Amino acid sequence: MTISESSQRESAGPEALHERLDAIYSDVLEDLTRLVAVPSVAWPNADPRHVADSAALTAELAEEVGFDTVEILHGANSDGSEGYPAVVARRAAPEGQPTVLLYAHHDVQPAGDRDDWDTSPFELTVKGDRAYGRGSADDKAGILVHLTALRLLADELNIGVTLFVEGEEEAGSPSFRDFIERYRDRLAADVIIVADSGNWAEGTPALTTSLRGMASLEFTVRTMKHSVHSGMYGGVAPDAPVALIRLLSSLHREDGSPAVEGLVASEEVAVDYNEDDLRRDCGVLPDTRFIGKGPLASRLWAQPALTIIGIDMPSVADSSNTLHARAGAKVSMRLAPGQDPEDALNRLREHLEAHAPFGAQIEFGASEYGSPWRADESDPILGKALEALTDGFGTDAVKMGLGGSIPFIADLLDVFPKASILVTGIEDPDTRAHSANESLYLPDFKRAIVAEALLLRRLGEQV
Incomplete structure (x- = not known):
């Protein structure tokens, strides 16, 4: 490696990216505050206008990043009715370079009983190192991990990028299969990053390699x-x-x-x-025994x-x-x-x-x-992801399973069988997604942004 290449690598390393993030971090938190304020529950008994508002705001944020095209699109449910709105934004790949699809979802779980919340569920509230609010982690933080990683890289990207932010994941993604088949050409990618999982612990990153x-x-x-x-x-x-x-x-x-x-x-x-x-x-009482064996x-x-x-x-x-x-x-x-x-x-x-x-x-x-899912651990893209997580967090990343399910991954594999799928996320054991007092651990939010920026850059490096 030449001196010039070495200095280039240093100026583009984790420390430099963390500095870039610090410079815009207040804007990122403001964007998250705006997203959390929209009660985008995609359930039949909820007002669908909120999901439409959330899609519009997500599209606005994507436009600010500088995609070539930004669209709000719909799939069809099995009964022919229109699905909830999704945002698809695209930036073309340079000749011969890969395209990466960045997935997240902008819909959220209902708040449930407001009396169970210590803060207003649809108002982002920062207490110490955590930001509380419905969707703060699942999955509006995922949207901003994607968008902010792209902001940090600006014109340094040497890959194509497609952003796909679904609007009905918490409702079971009823129009998902129709959507990805209908817009197959728009969504086709070599690597798919699904930002809807979590980390092993506060400060310890993880790549999810199996899902029930x-x-x-x-x-x-x-x-x-x-x-x-x-x-x-x-x-x-x-x-x-x-x-x-x-x-x-x-x-x-x-x-x-x-x-x-x-x-x-x-x-x-x-x-x-x-x-x-x-x-x-998980809040199991001291005298309550765990169930199962092994x-x-x-x-x-x-x-x-x-x-x-x-x-x-x-x-x-x-x-x-x-x-x-x-x-x-x-x-x-x-x-x-x-x-x-x-x-x-x-x-x-x-x-x-x-x-x-x-x-x-x-x-x-x-x-x-x-369907359940297990990653192909022989795929070298998984190795790149683990390295990027390790460098972005400053701690060795682990491979872990997830007890929850992301059923649409099977659909992605069916429609895009040659794509490498990476399942990442920003939740941690105390996030309490789907529960009252859902929260985002802010130090890991910043580390996840830097880790994804590192991964996107490295995916564009010539081998």
Whole structure:
């Protein structure tokens, strides 16, 4: 390396990028404040105008970065209705250079019970090293990691860049497949960076290399033609709530692991959790035992999990002396890499039918599923990403799994099978995404921006 090349490398290194970021950081926080202020919930019972406003603001921020084109586009849902708006911005690649697709989403989870929040959910509030607000980390910070990394590099980029900011990820991305097929030519890329995951810990970066899939199923238990007085028929007629409770109790073994037979599971993980740290991070009470078996990380990343996420039966407030004829539930499963989600749903249905008590009838309702994913760790692009994260954070990056699901990654692989997919993010164990008091750890936010800038630059270097 010549002296000129060495000085060039030093002036473009992590320290220089951190200095550039410090110079514009107040503007970046202001942009995040504006994004968080928009309650962009893409659920049927929420005002869709907020999602449109969020898309418009995202497009405005993208225009300021200097893309060649910025568009607000829509896909179609399976019933033909229009999906929520997404932003697609493009900058063409120099001849012979790769194109990188930067993914994030601008929609957010509902705030939930405002009394559970210590701050206003749609007002970014900085307390110490954390910024609180719905979407502060998931995933409006992801948008700004992308945009700010591009700002730091300015005209130094030697790659093509496409920004794709979805508007319905928290609602299950119902129009996603149609969208990426419809706009395939606009979105085609050699590398796809999905900024919707997290880091191992505060100050320790991670590249997510596996994701669990998911499958959910609604069902109803029926024991009688109609409900009757419990005083007159109690002790003879089986009520549906009791049948449902007994059926739900069959879904787990004594140690709390799923009892549905035939689900894929593994106990192999590269790193594991400290039990005290995990107990603190997820809020498990001191005397409550963890469920499952095997390394803690394997229970979160490489083994299935089964959760009862909803029950339909009379509430205590509406209770009466009645034997109820029907009761229902919704069950959600997280699936280990290697599991076919349709097969998992079939096995769940078979289990429910085989364990229905008192000869109760099972009526199956709506279901949905998404595939698990495991990265190709032989891909050299993963090595570049790990190096960039290590240099940007100043700490060795780790490879980790994620217990949650990002089902659309399977769609990206189907439509763009030759692309390298990198799953990054800015969440940490105390982010509390989807919960009250969601927050962004600001020191890691800055480090993530620098790490992505380093990666984008290195992806454009001639080999």
